[in-house]
């Protein structure tokens with residue numbers, strides 16, 4: 001949508017085609033955070049993205065990101081605000097910032113989008129009673145009633161219902177972009193799957209959808225998301241299936257497949273925007289604050305910890321999958337005690353409220369009055385789990401995790417409990433009953449795809465562009481490489497490279 005908006009405002013005639021009956025894809029499901037700093041983030045991005053990403057692409061992201069934000073604010077009803085204190089995901093790395101760089105959409109009055117509210121794709125999880133919850137709010141809500149800001153946030157949100165229906169996070173982002181397209185006269189055709197690309201006179205010249213064809217005078221920008229919902233592609237490239245993704249249902253890798261058929265190179269196909277997730281009966285739940293809050297730890301089948309639980313979600317799953325060491329840590333369990341359950345929101349469930357029976361029936365959740373009983377229930381050696389908990393409780397008392405450094409990073413602490421001393425991420429597991437929750441390597445979508453250059457042109461293995469073909473978002477291999485710079489590091493680049501593709505077409 002950003003690409004089409006930029007194309008329209010640069011004098012081109014654009015059309016967006018969308019296979020679903022609703023628009024917005026994963027973007028509408030998302031938190032809507034955008035990581036779009038300027039060139040001052042160069043050292044940091046180089047550190048995060050690593051050597052697999054061409055420096056010219058990193059530079060292009062940083063050179064144009066702020067311009068994209070300003071462009072979108074100018075041509076849509078969207079306004080963006082800083083998410084205060086949400087750190088870069090590696091704030092202690094060279095150039096990283098503990099105060100963060102993420103922005104998010106301000107709540108958007110649904111009346112600003114008119115009829116397009118009817119066809120907006122649903123959020124991943126709707127806030128109760130239509131409350132307008134932002135990313136900033138989520139942080140405080142996760143703390144239950146532990147902090148004055150938590151209570152204030154809950155009261156303000158409850159009252160905000162009387163201010164009319166407002167969209168937040170990815171709902172606001174997708175709807176705001178759609179509104180900008182309507183203003184610019186760009187059609188968005190729903191229920192219109194791209195089924196093929198036609199080549200003519202040596203370049204990509206048309207898009208097919210069933211029997212219909214759109215001739216592309218300048219070119220085609222593929223922005224059809226990743227392949228998180230394509231079982232065959234996931235098995236081929238990742239040795240995993242589709243059941244643990246929270247990406248949009250329509251993201252079956254069509255753009256990647258069609259680009260490959262035209263000779264494009266693929267990169268990072270074994271990667272995803274991973275995150276430890278609860279395989280709940282109604283679908284996976286992507287854990288954010290749940291791993292950072294005190295009174296919780298993670299173990300594998302040996303009953304031992306294996307990771308800094310509070311590390312950024314992509315990094316935790318890299319360890320779960322054994323990507324660097326060759327030793328996976330699956331199954332994984334999140335172990336918690338009663339204090340944790342009494343204090344904090346858990347997977348959207350208010351503190352102290354009973355957890356659904358079906359979670360226990362499905363084996364996703366286990367409960368026991370002793371650590372040994374819990375170990376027996378999940379099939380890990382009881383004496384090992386006991387040792388792990390005892391050692392961890394020592395760390396909680398001293399405030400130092402000597403094994404994995406949990407709470408050392410400002411990122412870990414962001415979702416910790418500020419009232420927990422001395423370390424906001426470390427609290428003892430001492431009060432029964434204890435819980436264990438299964439954790440699986442889930443994802444927000446895949447991040448490998450078509451190789452592109454700094455103008456978002458799709459490239460062949462020899463580095464030559466496929467004439468007339470561009471890609472942005474998860475259809476392209478990410479400018480973040482195997483890393484994740486900060487909240488918004490998928491959507492910020494997706495919008496920027498869509499914008500750059502349109503500029504290139506306009507030129």
Ligand SMILES: Cc1cc2nc3c(=O)[nH]c(=O)nc-3n(C[C@H](O)[C@H](O)[C@H](O)COP(=O)(O)OP(=O)(O)OC[C@H]3O[C@@H](n4cnc5c(N)ncnc54)[C@H](O)[C@@H]3O)c2cc1C
Nearest residue numbers: 019025026027030031032033194225250473474488490491
């Ligand atoms: C719960 C959740 C929270 C997230 N939070 C954030 C966040 O705060 N910040 C961030 O940066 N990222 C976040 N992400 C990740 C981010 O949402 C995605 O990486 C991003 O939306 C991908 O954008 P995209 O344009 O590539 O794909 P999408 O937004 O998924 O759009 C792709 C569209 O293409 C359509 N399509 C697919 N195939 C075809 C076809 N053949 N023909 C026509 N249309 C087709 C799909 O139906 C879809 O609508 C989150 C994701 C989720 C699920």
